[in-house]
Amino acid sequence: MTPSTTAPRGPLGDRVFRRLSVSAGVTVLVALAAVAVFLVFRALPAFTSAQNEIGVGGDNGEGEGFLSYVLPLLFGTVWAALIALLIAMPVAVGVALFITQYASKRIASALGYGIDLLAAIPSVVYGLWGIFVLAPVLARNVYPWLGDNLGFLPFFSGTTSTSGRTMMTAAVVLAIMILPIISAISREVFTQTPALHKEAALALGATRWEMIRMTVLPYGRSGVIAASMLGLGRALGETMAVALILSPADVISLKLLTNQNPNTIAANIALQFPESTGLEVNTLIATGLVLFAATFVVNAMARRVAGGEVND
Amino acid sequence: MMSETAQGTEENVMTIDDAKAPTGDHGITARDLDIYYGDFLAVRKVNMAIEPRSITALIGPSGCGKSTFLRSLNRMHEVIPRARVDGTVLLDGEDIYGPGVDPVVIRRKIGMVFQRPNPFPTMSIAENVLAGMRLNAKRLSRSAADDIVEKSLRGANLWDEVKNRLDQPGSGLSGGQQQRLCIARAIAVEPEVLLMDEPCSALDPISTMAVESLMLELKSDYTIVIVTHNMQQAARVSDRTAFFNIDGTGQPGYVVEMDATEKIFSNPSQQATSDYVTGRFG
Numbered sequence: 001m002t003p004s005t006t007a008p009r010g011p012l013g014d015r016v017f018r019r020l021s022v023s024a025g026v027t028v029l030v031a032l033a034a035v036a037v038f039l040v041f042r043a044l045p046a047f048t049s050a051q052n053e054i055g056v057g058g059d060n061g062e063g064e065g066f067l068s069y070v071l072p073l074l075f076g077t078v079w080a081a082l083i084a085l086l087i088a089m090p091v092a093v094g095v096a097l098f099i100t101q102y103a104s105k106r107i108a109s110a111l112g113y114g115i116d117l118l119a120a121i122p123s124v125v126y127g128l129w130g131i132f133v134l135a136p137v138l139a140r141n142v143y144p145w146l147g148d149n150l151g152f153l154p155f156f157s158g159t160t161s162t163s164g165r166t167m168m169t170a171a172v173v174l175a176i177m178i179l180p181i182i183s184a185i186s187r188e189v190f191t192q193t194p195a196l197h198k199e200a201a202l203a204l205g206a207t208r209w210e211m212i213r214m215t216v217l218p219y220g221r222s223g224v225i226a227a228s229m230l231g232l233g234r235a236l237g238e239t240m241a242v243a244l245i246l247s248p249a250d251v252i253s254l255k256l257l258t259n260q261n262p263n264t265i266a267a268n269i270a271l272q273f274p275e276s277t278g279l280e281v282n283t284l285i286a287t288g289l290v291l292f293a294a295t296f297v298v299n300a301m302a303r304r305v306a307g308g309e310v311n312d
Numbered sequence: 313m314m315s316e317t318a319q320g321t322e323e324n325v326m327t328i329d330d331a332k333a334p335t336g337d338h339g340i341t342a343r344d345l346d347i348y349y350g351d352f353l354a355v356r357k358v359n360m361a362i363e364p365r366s367i368t369a370l371i372g373p374s375g376c377g378k379s380t381f382l383r384s385l386n387r388m389h390e391v392i393p394r395a396r397v398d399g400t401v402l403l404d405g406e407d408i409y410g411p412g413v414d415p416v417v418i419r420r421k422i423g424m425v426f427q428r429p430n431p432f433p434t435m436s437i438a439e440n441v442l443a444g445m446r447l448n449a450k451r452l453s454r455s456a457a458d459d460i461v462e463k464s465l466r467g468a469n470l471w472d473e474v475k476n477r478l479d480q481p482g483s484g485l486s487g488g489q490q491q492r493l494c495i496a497r498a499i500a501v502e503p504e505v506l507l508m509d510e511p512c513s514a515l516d517p518i519s520t521m522a523v524e525s526l527m528l529e530l531k532s533d534y535t536i537v538i539v540t541h542n543m544q545q546a547a548r549v550s551d552r553t554a555f556f557n558i559d560g561t562g563q564p565g566y567v568v569e570m571d572a573t574e575k576i577f578s579n580p581s582q583q584a585t586s587d588y589v590t591g592r593f594g
Contacts, residue, residue: 105393197433199388199430200430200497201432203419204447204498204501205416206447207447210447214443215432
């Protein structure tokens with residue numbers, strides 16, 4: 001890893017390029033380490049101080065202890081990301097299949113371009129769109145129906161929000177935000193399905209869908225899972241859109257349509273940080289460390305799935 | 313273009329086949345078949361009668377369109393975007409390019425074995441054999457499925473080598489075994505015709521021999537068309553041989569002549585054929 005192990009004697013260009021690429025690699029590790037060190041050191045007081053001093057914001061539970069402060073936030077983070085993934089994954093896979101297997105070249109590239117553009121929209125714009133457009137529309141047209149007809153499910157029970165600033169709205173917006181990365185990677189792995197296998201299926205008399213089921217989906221399965229993990233990682237860390245949309249409370253709740261929603265770690269930091277001082281800042285940074293760890297776990301899982309890919 | 317000589321041996325073949333095939337004769341006839349990739353005419357005006365229950369070899373230099381022609385016989389050609397054909401291909405007297413004919417149905421009747429062995433990597437040996445059967449959306453009983461697996465693998469001379477590891481992935485077999493697995497997969501659905509696109513070009517000589525002797529066994533039940541670059545192979549296994557040629561890059565390929573294999577390799581009617589089979593070009 002260290003650049004000084006073996007000094008290669010070669011043409012100048014080779015040596016320069018080698019130095020450049022090694023230092024680029026090292027820079028990434030240094031940046032990662034710097035962030036981790038910062039998080040750990042600044043978070044430390046939140047773990048070591050007397051637990052009754054921990055808490056952020058005057059009214060919602062000063063002195064509750066770090067664990068009971070971070071748990072609802074961690075839950076909200078994972079919950080929002082999971083719901084978003086549940087919505088985004090089938091759509092993304094469907095889009096990727098349409099683009100790679102069904103659409104004509106022109107439609108495929110236009111649609112692919114459009115999906116990629118979704119990734120270019122700043123998250124604060126998504127947040128504003130979520131508040132001003134999506135939330136009222138869903139609150140008027142969809143949530144009452146869900147509450148009335150599916151209210152027996154814990155997810156849709158409770159008093160349905162009239163503002164639409166619910167976990168569901170946040171999850172839908174998150175889903176749209178992670179759609180591009182999942183569909184882009186799925187598209188990539190679907191395109192790489194060997195023509196040999198597709199032709200084998202077609203020559204056996206498979207219809208298009210049967211061919212997809214026999215070859216494209218099994219071949220792309222691990223890639224789709226890895227893509228979803230990356231999307232999940234993105235949804236976990238998403239800040240602005242959630243901060244704008246969600247009407248938060250200090251609860252752990254599965255209900256998706258109410259005004260009492262668990263906040264996410266990233267959104268909570270964004271909302272609380274301007275007002276915080278002293279130990280409150282340390283506590284917020286400690287929640288950031290928890291998020292860092294959670295994202296790290298998700299990415300490690302994605303890596304393992306993608307690395308375990310055995311396709312010939 | 314094509315010289316139809318009624319030789320004694322062929323007459324015999326036909327009578328035997330007719331006796332064995334009460335329903336339909338499983339022969340293929342191509343009439344004025346032009347094959348295109350987009351606007352590019354790849355093969356022009358093929359007229360060819362492929363005799364049932366025999367082996368027909370297609371030979372010729374690279375790029376002459378023999379594989380393209382083969383793929384047009386089970387409508388696999390059109391899988392490539394903008395690829396199309398003009399003309400007719402009759403199977404049992406019916407035009408497979410006729411209006412309203414579903415290519416999927418045609419491909420179930422006309423099986424195909426490819427140049428490189430291509431078992432489905434995520435499926436076991438047994439699942440590979442059954443892949444075509446499952447497509448018909450029929451529910452197979454366990455014992456019926458086992459029977460088909462055994463019968464097809466025996467038919468492909470593979471049973472003894474794999475009977476103890478049917479649930480293991482097909483990709484774990486050797487190249488020659490994989491190719492025979494693909495043949496087993498193709499014959500499991502009991503097609504009428506078997507198309508083979510250079511089935512031995514990725515195999516070692518011993519596996520090649522195994523596949524060739526298998527072909528000779530299979531021809532009593534199936535009409536076999538094989539594309540091969542190996543002229544010894546064509547001479548060894550086929551009953552009739554068609555020689556394809558091309559006048560130059562960018563020109564369409566065409567059939568120079570088709571005749572009994574013996575005649576093509578000993579005394580062809582066309583000079584080009586003679587030059588090719590004696591190794592003077594190609």
